[in-house]
Amino acid sequence: MDILVIGGGGREHAICWALAKSPKARTIYCAPGNAGIGQIAEIVPIQVHEFARLTSFARENKIDLVVVGPDDPLVDGIVDAFEAEGIPVFGPRKNAALIEGSKTFMKDLLKKYGIPTAAYEKFDDYGQALAYLRSRPVPIVIKADGLAAGKGVTVAFTQEEAEQALRQIMVDKVFGESGSQVVIEEFLTGQEMSILSFVDGETVRPMAAAQDHKQVYDGDKGPNTGGMGTYSPLPHIADSIIEEAIETIIKPTAKAMVQEGRPFRGVLFAGLMITLDGKPKTIEFNARFGDPETQVVLPRLKSDLLEIFLAAVNGTLAEAEIEWSDEAAVCVILASGGYPASYPKDLPITGLDAAESDAAGLVFHAGTAKNEAGEWVTNGGRVLGVVGLGRDIAEARERAYASAEKIRFEGKHNRTDIAAKALV
Known part of the structure; x- marks a missing residue:
């Protein structure tokens, strides 16, 4: 099979690396890729938002499967564009990718279906948001509603820091229109955990759990980044807690998306906090493989990644063989x-x-x-x-x-x- 992977970062390198191990994989293309990916895939100099050029390339080269890595094109409807051309593609449609594209949508969905998450309020008016912020204790969390390359979240430990973050998002527009709305939510303490799952509608096949390190400096200090490192498995977190997160958060969310007419197909990434009482709560959902979580999860996958992708696309994910290494x-x-x-x-x-x-x-x-x-x-x-x-x-x-x-x-x-x- 000939495969086109869309994206150009470490996540896409890991995806190409894992796909290359499949006996069914013939040629792997990556657009736009990077020099490192070029060691195992053919680089295609097309950017992730050039939907017309990407679909034309896939059609002309008889691509058998497209795999979308980054969040931006998913939220903008790249899967819909490939499906309109009849090209098999792994990833959620635009209406399902909204679970990452809008934090207000995600929080409202969880609230509606009673899925554990931090208490929150949402605002599209700066004055109202500022007044609310001043009425709440710190620490507190301020999030831009839309995509912000993993940097749209501030955990503020002082009132001054909180107000500065709000002003930067809503007034200075440092994240553009992604900051037109904000979510202000309670600060949760505990252990963070990431669980990525292969999902096809209500079928959820969890991957090995991982833990990310978002802050730039040791000791979780400094500003948030896209991720400074990860590890898997999580020996200090009980299997029962991981299972509880799957049963009370991830599976109900997949079912809720189906009920909302937004069935999710692809990788659903749950960013979770295990609070001090030992209960998992939702911090965020992403609509794709995490970066750098993918770099520790896929090396532990013993099964054929291409077969899993095809099963999700073909609606047979429930029967797919998915086995993980103890490594x-x-x-x-x-x-x-x-x-x-x-x-x-x-x-x-x-x-x-x-x-x-x-x-x-x-x-x-x-x-x-x-x-x-x-x-x-x-x-x-x-x-x-x-x-x-x-x-x-x-x-x-x-x-x-x-x-x-x-x-x-x-x-x-x-x-x-x-x-x-x-x-x-």
Whole structure:
């Protein structure tokens, strides 16, 4: 089969890597891809929002399956565009991707169906939002309604910080129209957990649980990023709690989407908080594979990813064979200096060959390119995801950091405490 993967980050590199292991995969294309992905897939220089060009490419090249990675094109209706051309595509339609595209929609859906989540209020008027904010205690959470590249959420620990975040979202429009509405919700404390699931309507097939590290600095300090590292499994979280999250949050949400006339097909990503009383609550839902969660979840998948995608597209997901390895995986993100704010590009990267030759690890490219001399250079905020594999989290973590140390570029920074919570 010939496959087109849409996207160009570390998540898409991991997807292409997993698909390449399938005996059914013939040619894998990736649009727009990146230099690292180009080592295993044919790069197609078409951007993710060029729907007409993408559908034409798929039609002309007789693509058997399209897999959509990023959130923006899903929310904008890329799946609908491929379906209109009769091209098989894995991912949710526009009306289902709204579960990520609008936090107010998502929160209202959970409230309507009694699905556990943090208490909240929504606002489209800055004055009303400010008045409400001033009436609430801190810490408090302020979220832009729409997509904001993983950076539209502020956990404010002071009133001043909260008001600054609200002003930036609704007045300064730092996230554009994504900040036309905001959700202000209670601050939840506890352990965060990510559960990604293959979903086809009411059929939910959970993947291995993972935990992300959003803040840029050690100790969960600093601004939110797209993710600075992940690990899977979660030995410090009981299987009973994971099962409770699946039964009380993920499955009811999939069913609610069907009842709302928005059946979800694709990957439903639940960002969860296990509160101090041991109960899981919903922080967010995403409509696609997480980044960098994918980089630790797919290496643990023993089954054929292409077969799973096809089962979801064909409506046979309930019968699909999905088996997970007991092996642990830890991913450390190597970021450019200045990320998540402005950062330089085109800085030489050394040590990649040494890191990629490590049999106990993987390197997924997120923001890399090759210059005219054929040398690796930086081309993004999150540059590389270095994954260590091992018998347990401790071994996988040691291997991830050992590989990460081999890679050098000016301004490189990474958290040093990824997966430390699992070792306490």
